[in-house]
Every structure is written in structure tokens, then in C-alpha cells.
Amino acid sequence: MIAKTRDHSSGTFRNLITTQKAQKGDERGIAGNVRITSHNATPKLSLYLPALFVIVLACIPVLTKNPVFLQIMILIMWYAYLTCSWNIVGGFAGQLSFAHPAFAGLGAYVSTLLFMYCGLTPWLGMLVGGLFAVLIVITIGYPCFKLRGAYFAITSIALAEVLRIAVENTDELFGIKIGGPMGLLVPLRGHSPLYMQFTTKEHYYYVILAMMLFGLFVTHRITKSKMGYYLAAIRNDVDAALALGVNVTKYRLLAAAISAFLAALGGTFYAQFVLYIHPSGIMGQYLAFELVFIAIVGGRGTFIGPLLGAFTLVPLSELSRIYLGGGYSGVHLLVYGFLVMLVILFMPRGLSAPAENIYLALERRLRPAWALERGDTDAAAKR
Amino acid sequence: MPLLSVKGLTKRFGGLLAVNRLDLSIEAGEILGLIGPNGAGKTTVFNVINGFYPADEGEIEFEGTSISRLKPDAICKKGIARAFQIVKPFGDMTVLDNTIVGALARTGDLKKAAREALDVLDSVGLWDKKDVLARSLTIADRKRLELARALATKPKLLLLDEVMAGLNPKEVEETVALVRKIRESGVTIFLIEHVMQAVMNLSERIVVLHHGSKIMEGRPQEVANDERVIKAYLGEEYTFARSS
Numbered sequence: 001m002i003a004k005t006r007d008h009s010s011g012t013f014r015n016l017i018t019t020q021k022a023q024k025g026d027e028r029g030i031a032g033n034v035r036i037t038s039h040n041a042t043p044k045l046s047l048y049l050p051a052l053f054v055i056v057l058a059c060i061p062v063l064t065k066n067p068v069f070l071q072i073m074i075l076i077m078w079y080a081y082l083t084c085s086w087n088i089v090g091g092f093a094g095q096l097s098f099a100h101p102a103f104a105g106l107g108a109y110v111s112t113l114l115f116m117y118c119g120l121t122p123w124l125g126m127l128v129g130g131l132f133a134v135l136i137v138i139t140i141g142y143p144c145f146k147l148r149g150a151y152f153a154i155t156s157i158a159l160a161e162v163l164r165i166a167v168e169n170t171d172e173l174f175g176i177k178i179g180g181p182m183g184l185l186v187p188l189r190g191h192s193p194l195y196m197q198f199t200t201k202e203h204y205y206y207v208i209l210a211m212m213l214f215g216l217f218v219t220h221r222i223t224k225s226k227m228g229y230y231l232a233a234i235r236n237d238v239d240a241a242l243a244l245g246v247n248v249t250k251y252r253l254l255a256a257a258i259s260a261f262l263a264a265l266g267g268t269f270y271a272q273f274v275l276y277i278h279p280s281g282i283m284g285q286y287l288a289f290e291l292v293f294i295a296i297v298g299g300r301g302t303f304i305g306p307l308l309g310a311f312t313l314v315p316l317s318e319l320s321r322i323y324l325g326g327g328y329s330g331v332h333l334l335v336y337g338f339l340v341m342l343v344i345l346f347m348p349r350g351l352s353a354p355a356e357n358i359y360l361a362l363e364r365r366l367r368p369a370w371a372l373e374r375g376d377t378d379a380a381a382k383r
Numbered sequence: 384m385p386l387l388s389v390k391g392l393t394k395r396f397g398g399l400l401a402v403n404r405l406d407l408s409i410e411a412g413e414i415l416g417l418i419g420p421n422g423a424g425k426t427t428v429f430n431v432i433n434g435f436y437p438a439d440e441g442e443i444e445f446e447g448t449s450i451s452r453l454k455p456d457a458i459c460k461k462g463i464a465r466a467f468q469i470v471k472p473f474g475d476m477t478v479l480d481n482t483i484v485g486a487l488a489r490t491g492d493l494k495k496a497a498r499e500a501l502d503v504l505d506s507v508g509l510w511d512k513k514d515v516l517a518r519s520l521t522i523a524d525r526k527r528l529e530l531a532r533a534l535a536t537k538p539k540l541l542l543l544d545e546v547m548a549g550l551n552p553k554e555v556e557e558t559v560a561l562v563r564k565i566r567e568s569g570v571t572i573f574l575i576e577h578v579m580q581a582v583m584n585l586s587e588r589i590v591v592l593h594h595g596s597k598i599m600e601g602r603p604q605e606v607a608n609d610e611r612v613i614k615a616y617l618g619e620e621y622t623f624a625r626s627s
Contacts, residue, residue: 226487226496233484236473243433243467245459245488245536 045363057209061202068322070201074273076314077205077212078266082287083294083306084215085262088222090292091301093255094235095145098288099156102163103133103260105283107267109167112186112277113176115195122196126268133260138253141260145252148238157285164283183278186271196272204273211269215262216307222258223303231255235301289333290317297343299352308351313339384447386411386571387432387463387540392441394427394595401427403595404441409540414562414572416586416603418579420616424595425575426468429542433465434458445540459488464538466529468545468575474518478509478528481517485535500535507531507561523554534565541565543574547581555581583607591615 298309
């Protein structure tokens with residue numbers, strides 16, 4: 001019975017939180033009768049927009065089979081997914097991490113090696129890779145979380161680099177061929193969904209779409225939970241959070257573990273998609289910088305940021321790669337850097353700020369129409 | 384049995400003796416003031432009780448059990464909350480969300496936490512600003528928010544570190560009334576304060592700290608007239624000038 005009431009109440013509460021911002025303007029007018037929830041207004045838009053987004057994405061492979069376009073879309077979603085995972089630590093918990101290539105690399109290597117030596121399908125191998133990443137977080141992350149600010153960032157770089165260099169210099173470990181700097185070729189199985197290998201891009205497209213939606217779902221759940229509140233508190237002021245009963249180490253570790261697990265799954269997808277992994281590709285700092293750039297441009301610590309950032313920066317990088325050719329392979333990073341500079345100067349909250357404004361404006365537009373059908377007096381509103 | 388008892392508390396920072404064998408106790412339902420000149424070690428006492436610094440010596444008991452070795456978050460869960468002297472608002476969160484973080488110390492249910500937070504905001508007079516980002520508050524409102532967050536954790540003992548500093552006389556008056564109200568709701572209060580009018584008004588007992596040691600303890604009037612206290616605050620010359 002307790003569980004039931006809880007469930008019900010947290011549902012309504014979510015409306016309460018999301019509508020507050022939008023309603024700030026008009027609630028003042030109602031003297032002595034402050035309304036803070038409206039049961040129908042926001043959920044509609046916040047339900048329809050994501051639904052529309054998912055439907056459009058799901059339809060793309062039906063409408064076009066252009067492999068270049070699908071390739072770019074897959075990369076966008078892969079980066080969006082990885083940035084989602086990064087955002088849990090780097091955004092919500094506010095700890096600038098460059099360690100994510102290590103987690104993605106672990107996912108890629110563990111699942112690939114299990115596939116090669118045990119014949120284990122990457123669908124399960126990716127979970128094992130995820131567990132390895134969590135293990136690294138718990139053993140190495142625990143002392144690291146005592147560090148603040150730049151010191152944490154530097155340590156995270158060290159973690160990723162140590163792993164990359166170790167793998168690059170190891171040809172064989174306990175009789176298992178790791179391949180050193182040459183990397184590993186994933187054994188080909190043709191079109192075999194059971195082993196996460198497909199001959200067409202569409203299948204990969206749907207796999208990564210599902211993963212990205214899962215990543216977004218996880219981050220959404222976090223922002224709307226006690227953990228989300230606690231991470232935001234920790235990000236703002238560790239001492240104040242401690243004094244308010246927040247177990248800072250526990251929540252940071254939890255965030256890092258979830259984040260690393262998700263990143264490792266992304267690494268496995270990369271291995272199965274590209275079918276070739278090598279340390280500087282999947283474990284290099286290059287990848288970490290890209291994730292950080294995407295998050296900053298999109299809006300660090302926001303739910304929608306990774307999506308906005310990936311959909312802006314990845315096409316830019318891919319197009320510059322295609323049109324500027326191999327001779328200018330660093331150009332897209334220049335573009336990245338320039339954009340990040342602009343964003344930091346003029347949009348400290350990234351693209352998520354204008355996006356939110358558009359969303360709220362849209363909502364205001366639609367509200368009068370919905371106001372008629374909504375009967376929103378809520379007990380939570382006091383006075 | 385006192386609600387909080389501090390026995391022989393000593394805290395050193397390198398060669399500096401910040402708190403020197405301090406004994407004090409607070410009965411449930413009381414308002415105890417802690418005063419002393421700048422650098423007397425008042426905030427350090429709070430930081431040790433609160434778990435931010437480990438005590439070098441001495442024992443702190445809350446409701447009969449030792450809390451000397453607990454971390455701040457565990458101490459908060461035991462029922463000691465604190466408003467910081469240097470306010471620490473969660474700047475990019477709204478006032479309501481700030482307060483919800485406090486309320487979540489006692490419940491995992493967000494809706495329940497929100498209701499409690501709204502109640503608290505109502506009682507400290509921040510209801511109108513609940514949707515404002517904390518970083519855009521004035522200093523007076525930030526102090527109120529500090530108080531609101533601490534109250535939301537449903538403390539038995541509330542440590543108030545100069546919540547009146549920087550407020551104008553009217554705001555001080557409001558805060559004094561608010562602190563009384565909080566006490567009437569059953570919360571024991573331990574406050575550090577420089578605004579004498581407020582601390583004399585509010586406290587039933589006052590402990591005076593000077594160079595880390597307790598030099599005096601008593602009722603506000605006794606403390607105000609005590610030679611040692613005046614000396615500590617105003618220096619030898621003043622007492623000399625006054626007596627001659």
C-alpha cells in the first residue's frame with residue numbers, strides 16, 4: 001500500500017517540477033490561490049515532442065538507404081549515446097572526466113576478446129565489458145573522487161592514457177592475443193543478428209537508436225530522482241551537500257558506475273560496427289575531447305545537451321572529413337575548438353538554453369488551447 | 384541528559400590552537416548563544432560538531448551517543464543541521480529545489496520532499512521566490528534559504544552561524560522572530576552571532592569564547608556585564624578607561 005501511494009505521488013510530482021518554471025509568470029496573478037501543478041498542459045508537449053522525434057528517427061532508414069547518410073546518422077547517435085553516459089559524471093555530478101575512452105575501450109576489447117576466444121555473443125559480452133568498467137570505477141574511481149576540479153580531470157586523463165599505453169604495448173596477455181598497437185579484427189560472421197553483426201547499415205542504425213534512447217531514458221530518470229537532486233547539489237557545493245545529509249562519495253561513485261557501464265556498452269557497439277579496434281582509436285584522448293566538446297556545445301548537465309551537441313558537431317566533423325579529405329584531417333577539430341570557444345563565450349549553458357526557450361515559447365502558445373480542458377486545482381498548492 | 388554535550392574539545396591547525404578543551408552542553412528546547420571576538424574559534428566549534436573537521440581531542444555526544452567520528456552527512460541524518468556563515472546556495476537550482484535537497488535527507492519520496500520544502504519556504508518567507516534561481520537571491524534571502532534548507536532536514540538541533548550578519552535592522556528583527564518560531568516548533572538552537580541585540584534577545588544562555596577557550600558562560604545579562612568579556616571584546620584599555 002505504501003508502494004502504491006509513493007508511485008502515485010511521484011508521478012504527480014514530476015508534473016509539479018516541470019511545470020513550475022513555465023507557470024512562474026501567471027501564478028502571481030491569482031491572488032491567494034497559487035497554482036503549481038497543471039495536470040494536462042505540460043505532459044502533452046513533453047510527451048508529443050519526444051514521440052515525434054523518435055518516430056522521425058525510426059522512419060529515416062525506411063525513407064533512405066543512402067549509406068553515407070546512414071553512416072553519419074549512426075555516428076551522431078553513437079556520439080550522442082556516449083555523451084549521454086559522460087554527462088552523468090561530467091554534467092550532472094559536475095566532475096570533468098576524460099576517462100571515458102578507457103571505459104569505451106574496455107567494452108570494445110572485453111566483448112571482442114570474449115567473442116574471439118569463448119564465442120560469447122557481444123550482446124552478452126557488452127555486459128561483461130560494462131562490469132569491467134564498473135570494477136575500474138570502484139577501485140580507481142574511489143580515491144579519485146576525493147580530488148576536486150582540475151586534479152580530478154588530470155587523474156582521469158592518466159587513467160585513460162595508462163590503459164591505452166598498456167594495451168598498445170601488450171601483444172599477448174596470459175596467452176590471449178591483444179594485438180598491441182595493431183589492434184584486433186573482429187571475426188566476421190556475415191549477417192548474424194545473434195552476434196551483433198549486420199551486412200546493412202539499417203540494422204546498426206536501429207541498434208544504436210535503441211541504445212541512444214536507453215541512454216536518454218536513464219539520464220531522464222536520474223534527473224527526476226533523488227539521485228538527480230543530490231548530484232546537482234554536489235555539483236554546486238560539496239560542503240553544503242554534505243551538511244544536508246548527502247553521502248557525496250556514494251552518489252559520485254554511483255553516477256560514475258552508471259556512466260562507465262553505459263560507455264562500455266557504447267564501446268562494444270563501436271567494435272561490432274567498425275569490426276576493427278585499436279587502442280588509439282577507441283581509447284585515445286581524442287575521443288574524450290570530442291565527448292567533452294559535444295557536451296559543452298549541447299549543454300553540460302542538461303538532459304537534452306548530448307543530443308543537441310551530437311547533432312550539431314558530428315555532422316560538421318563528418319562533412320569536413322568528407323569534403324576536406326585526408327590531407328586536412330585535423331580541420332574538424334579546429335572547427336570543434338572554434339565552436340566551443342564561441343559557445344563558452346556567448347552561451348555558457350550551450351545550445352540547451354535557446355532550445356529550452358523555444359520549448360517554453362511553444363508551450364505558452366499551446367497552453368490557451370489546453371487550458372480549457374484542464375481542471376487543475378491541486379492540493380499541493382498551499383495558501 | 385543534555386541533547387548535545389561537548390567534553391574537552393580541542394582542535395589545532397598546525398601550531399594554532401583553535402579550540403582549547405571546550406566543555407559545553409545544550410538541553411533540549413534551549414537557545415544557546417556562542418559569542419566571541421573574531422578568530423575566537425566559534426565557527427571551528429561548529430565545523431567540529433558538524434563533522435567537517437575531526438576533533439584532535441575530546442568527545443561530542445548527541446542524544447547520548449558519540450558523534451565524534453561521524454561524517455557530516457551521517458551527523459545530519461542524526462538530527463543536527465547547520466546554516467553556514469558564508470552562505471552556500473546551490474546557485475543553478477531554484478530555491479524550491481535547494482530546499483528539496485534538504486528534505487530528501489528524511490525521505491526518498493520526491494513529492495513528499497517537495498511538500499515539506501514548500502512548507503518550510505512558507506515559514507521562512509521565501510514562498511514567493513521558490514522558482515527563482517538561488518544565485519540571483521539577495522544576501523538576506525540567501526541567509527533565509529540557508530535556514531530553509533537546514534530546517535527541511537528536520538533537525539533536532541540547529542546550528543546557526545551568523546545568520547543575521549549583513550542584514551538590516553528590520554531583517555534582523557524578522558529573523559529573531561523566525562528563530563523563536565523555530566524553537567517553539569521544538570528545535571533546539573545553537574547560534575553564533577555578532578549582532579548583540581539579536582543574541583542577547585534570543586539566547587537563554589551564552590557561552591563566550593576567546594582564543595579558543597571558554598572564558599564565561601551564563602545568562603545574557605551576566606555575560607554583558609562581565610569584566611572578562613568586555614576585556615576580550617574591547618581590550619584592556621577600555622576596561623581601564625571605564626573603571627577610572
